[in-house]
Amino acid sequence: MLIKFRKFLPVLSLLALVLVWQVLATCLNSNNLPIPLVVGNVLWQGCLSGQIPYHLGITLLRLVVSFSIAMLLGCGIGVVLGRNKKLDAFFDNWLVIFLNIPALVTIILCYVWFGLTEVAAILAVVINKLPNVIVTIREGARALDQDLLEMARCYRLGRKKTLLHVVWPQLYPYVMGATRTGLALVWKIILVVELLGRSNGVGFQLYSFFQLFDVANLLAYTIAFVAIIQLLELMVLKPLDTKAQRWRR
């Protein structure tokens, strides 16, 4: 009985959130916070008209491209810095500087330098995300078990086997960490990028609705986007994590 109850706990918690929203919206009785049913209806209509899928698709495409570039580059550079003390000492200050540049500054500079183009938008997101990935993966590369690397050397496993079977499983938790924090960070930055310099995508739409004070549409787009990210977590990241961690007690 208790186990069944636990299984439904996440659903119950979501329902409780909707309930709180409903109570608040009813009490306030204002256009600034419509009730869940109104937002649900706007969401449904947006889906039927194809507007929400179109803008959501554009934003997701930007997310996939910028996120993939940032992860690939970040993993490579992170591993190199984690294993090479001299390079790490040289580039450490660069990392600190890039980590501390506000996302907005990078976005504006990219638009100023490269124009209001798709490349500038993607580049701005990559530059914002890259230092975070590098720092996380660098920590993973530093923490690689020296004993296991020695074992691999002694048994002459070769570069490919060592990378695949000794290094990668140790880096995996760090890559997953960078992926999770990365997704959360990247989609927020993409919305700002779209708001400032693109004519499509969820960010652009949110800005339009802000000018019209259309809170129902603002919430509808937010819910649609968060739902997609949650789906990604549940359908892709969690199964990957479970598979990779099956050896743990």
Add this chain to the structure above:
Amino acid sequence: MIAINIKSKTYPAKGRAGQHLAIADFKLAINANEFVCLVGPSGCGKTTLLNIVADLDRDYDGEIKVGQVQTQSKIGYVFQNPRLLPWRTVRENIELAIEDNPSAENMDTLLDVMQLSQFQHVYPERLSLGMSRRVAIIRAFAINPNVLLMDEPFVSLDAATARQIRTLTVKLWQQRPHTVLFVTHDLREAITLADRIVFLSSAPMQVVREIKVPIARHERDNEQVIEAFRQQLLHVQHSTT
């Protein structure tokens, strides 16, 4: 055979300038398929020596020859800590070390001799220390090494488990003879296992004395025989500490 000739091996001295001389003028020749035990005080540099032979440490003055070649050929190394990959099962850990297609028959025989057949699909986290050590021993034998290095593989095991794994290891070695360099503190263990015992001094590590074990293999189960010979050797061991 293996010819070890280390003129010097130094470490940076801690907290002060200069170098700490760990090994000096160390010469040792080991015949093919000979089981040699290295006995010496704690911290004298036995593991360092094994790391040099395994080509894990190249920062020394001297040379190691396995057969006629100076470069290392296949080395099986049983580390103090078994160093198994926790994300691979027992069988997968062993298979990874084997270069070519792992022969299932060979693997099954090894697992059977070491009494691990029923644990071959288990992850190392679920094994006891004794079982993990046995897996490490199988991995070392499985690659059919030119030299087998064993760094106190039975340390911190209870007496009964250590005895059991010792017996299994000897059984495996008798089935598949290899040149073995075995590090231990335990003189009784050295007598039970070795063809020859090499006593080492510390700071710097040098060969103090080499003694052939005159006890036949089939007599080494006899505790009294082992103890009698150990008594004879005690003064040699004491002279190294």
